[in-house]
Amino acid sequence: MSTITSSSLLMANEYNNDNITTVKFLIHYQQQATVIYLPHNLTLETFYNNLCSICHLTLTDPPTFTVKWLDESLDAITMSSQRELNTAIRLYRKHGDKELHIHVFPSRPEQPGLLCPGEDPLIYRRGARRWKKLYLINGHRYQAKRFSTTAACTVCNDRLWGLGRQGYKCLDCRVLVHKRCVKHLRIVCGTTSAGSSPYHPKTMDSNGRHTSTSSITTNGQQFLSNKKPNETQQQQQQQQQQNGTTDKIGRHRPAGASVMNARDPMTKQKMSSICEPGPLKRAQGLTDLGRSPIDDPTGTNSHYIDASGDIQNSSSSSPSISLQDFELLKVIGRGSYAKVFLAEYRPRHLRNNLNNQQQPPRLYAMKVIKKSIVNDDEDIDWIQCEKNVFEKATNHPFLVGLHSCFQTPSRLFFVIEFVTGGDLMYHMQRQRKLPESNARFYAAEITIALHFLHEHGVIYRDLKLDNVLLDADGHIKLTDYGMCKEGLDFKRDERTSTFCGTPNYLAPEMLRNHDYNFSVDWWALGK
Missing domain, CATH: 3.10.20.90 (Phosphatidylinositol 3-kinase Catalytic Subunit; Chain A, domain 1)
Structure with a gap:
């Protein structure tokens, strides 16, 4: 501490x-x-x-x-x-x-x-x-967290579960509290609550766990228990003696194991959940625009992700997609968290097929993220958000979508569309000025893409020339969802406050550190 x-x-x-x-x-x-x-x-x-x-x-x-x-x-x-x-x-x-x-x-x-x-x-x-x-x-070192449905606030005892990070968790005493209730918690970190606050008549043990009928589980999440406090504590102590000590994330570890393990089971579980089972989402209502969907190796595009993180096809028995199905050609981008490769999709079970060898190569961009540098919840949430937006964008004509995703013990892989026409920044530098007809055409397609994201509760927050790509037909595609914020209601005017984006395109409300909504994307479009 x-x-x-x-x-x-x-x-x-x-x-x-x-x-x-x-x-x-x-x-x-x-x-x-x-x-x-x-x-x-x-x-x-x-x-x-x-x-x-x-x-x-x-x-x-x-x-x-x-x-x-x-x-x-x-x-x-x-x-x-x-x-x-x-x-x-x-x-x-x-x-x-x-x-x-x-x-x-x-x-x-x-x-x-x-x-x-x-x-x-x-x-x-x-x-x-x-x-x-x-x-x-008040001496607590809080961090904003996402909680499961069983977590409850120490002050008001209401659930902490919801979209986004609904509350705080102290990294030292592990107390949980709503953001709206944090100013009412008068308990100094590491002390008991008896006589400390009218909002919190319960007592806590030396580990910061409740000893009333609302007890704290070993992962710091609160749930209602019908057992007496002494019985619950005795069972926890017996289980810890049998399985070794319990670390700060509540996972039992063998005696003598390190507490501060960056690759702890909880972190591994969260990382694996990014490629958890679930159908890839498709953009609805836009098929009349005459754009072809993402190339589907099986012709059905009904992929799902199995427990191992591999992409399966729900209507065929073909092998799952893995790294062996791609040939990495060259590096086309680098970032602080990931590296992007140009990759050719060559399914293992079709490599010896003569007809398949005569087909043109199917090129994709493969984003590779090292798990070793993604250790805290904020990084994991960011990767999960980016993957969710990629899924929502799948088959949308003006958004780069997800082809597949899988993982190895050390890396996450996002296989996305490869757009061949370059970005608008490149074309602006060559032409100095776009013709007005081209600008109207691109602005209309960007508007359609932004409206689709907003209807699905996503603020893009990083609209700039570098993130607007041109495909082989001259249509635009937005890419790079690393700054996106999801989970906002388009009709209820819900807002967020994170300061992020590119300085030249920041909206006035963001520069003033005010809460903002989807309007920041329209400001960036006007810039």
Whole structure:
């Protein structure tokens, strides 16, 4: 458990007092973003103490670390004096920003005005890097999580289940709480609740588990139990003695096994669920546009994914699709999480067929994701979301769809359409300016694609020339669903707040850190 200074605990407690004006700081440090609420009139020394506690740094005179904050233009400004801190807070309150972004670097630049060692200006594009986000409140280190139907809030006892991340889970004491209830939880992390809060009369053991009729399972999820607390605890202790100790994710492990295992069974289960069984979704109502569907090796396009992660055909007995059915030709793209290959689909059971050898090659783009670098829930949710959008886009005339997906013990594979015409950025650079008739034609097809995504509860959030591809017939196809947000109701005006995308195409409401909806895609189209 990380060490929290008395000053940081005091500041976090003041967040629960509605009469005190607070500032929401989002502190970025080494791939992790921590949210903490501090008073608007805090001193620079107190602020530095909180930073050292969060980032595990040592405060010296002068400090050996560098602190920078982002203004409304996303420019990084060094914060080294009380006046600069006051200016940042004043502008934060003046513009009504959602949070004040702070970037901390463990060293100082060689000369004033230069970048710090390891500082990359691209990190200030808030959608360019995915940060592991923590919320430091009342000494708890919360992380937004998805929960199963059995999870319940510690404060109100209502279910936490729903679309998206409905609540927080403390990484240390494993307490579960709604986002709307977190300010009512007065229990300091690691302490019991007796006499601490009128909202929580129950007691908790040393592991943060409830000991009332609402007990906590070994994976930190709450469920209603008819057993007495003592009986439930005794059964848990007996089971742990028989199977070894229990780690923080609630999975029994042999005695002596490492607790902090990045490739734990729960993570493996979540990774495997990305390629869980389920039919590939098809775009409905658009067959009249005269576009051909994705090439189907069996002619039926009714694939499903079996328990091993291989694609099967529901109406044939042909072998399942795997890596052996593809010939990798060359690398056509690289990213922080994945590599994209140009691959030719050559089914094993048809390679010796003379008629099949005479057919033109069927080319696809194969996105390969290493499981070893996908360790936390946010990364897994992002991959799952991207795969879901690929499925929704299957057979849509203006969206790149999914051909198949499968996995090996170390990698995930998404086989998607390969679009041969290049992107609009390439054509714009060659022609400098598109003819007006072409622009109207492309805009109409992009509008149809966006409307389809919005009807299915998906915000695209990364519309730009680089992501608009041209196929062999001159029609457009949107690609790259890594920034998509799914699960929003198109008719109920549901909103989200994540800051992401490409700076030149960001909508005003996103730049102001306001909640937004599908309108950000239309703004990007107008840009």
